[in-house]
Amino acid sequence: xxxxxxxxxxxxxxxxxxxxxxxxxxxxxxxxxxxxxxxxxxxxxxxxxxxxxxxxxxxxxxxxxxxxxxxxxxxxxxxxxxxxxxxxxxx
Numbered sequence: 001x002x003x004x005x006x007x008x009x010x011x012x013x014x015x016x017x018x019x020x021x022x023x024x025x026x027x028x029x030x031x032x033x034x035x036x037x038x039x040x041x042x043x044x045x046x047x048x049x050x051x052x053x054x055x056x057x058x059x060x061x062x063x064x065x066x067x068x069x070x071x072x073x074x075x076x077x078x079x080x081x082x083x084x085x086x087x088x089x090x091x
Contacts, residue, residue, distance in 0.1 A: 009048055012047050013039050016038035031045075032044060
């Protein structure tokens with residue numbers, strides 16, 4: 001299975017690889033199509049194929065979940081340490 005950085009989104013006309021920020025706008029449904037900076041061809045969401053886009057969306061969601069869980073775990077530890085130190089002060 002391809003990793004998130006292995007997926008290539010290429011212009012249907014000239015094969016130019018779109019930069020990540022343009023693809024992110026397409027994925028997040030901010031745009032229905034993007035224009036190739038090399039040849040000017042309009043590339044629609046459907047031109048990239050549903051499986052390619054859905055795979056990218058799923059990978060983005062997984063990446064965000066991992067980030068959220070890491071943050072929650074860190075905050076939980078900080079809170080636990082804070083409670084322990086307050087408990088020790090009361091003794």
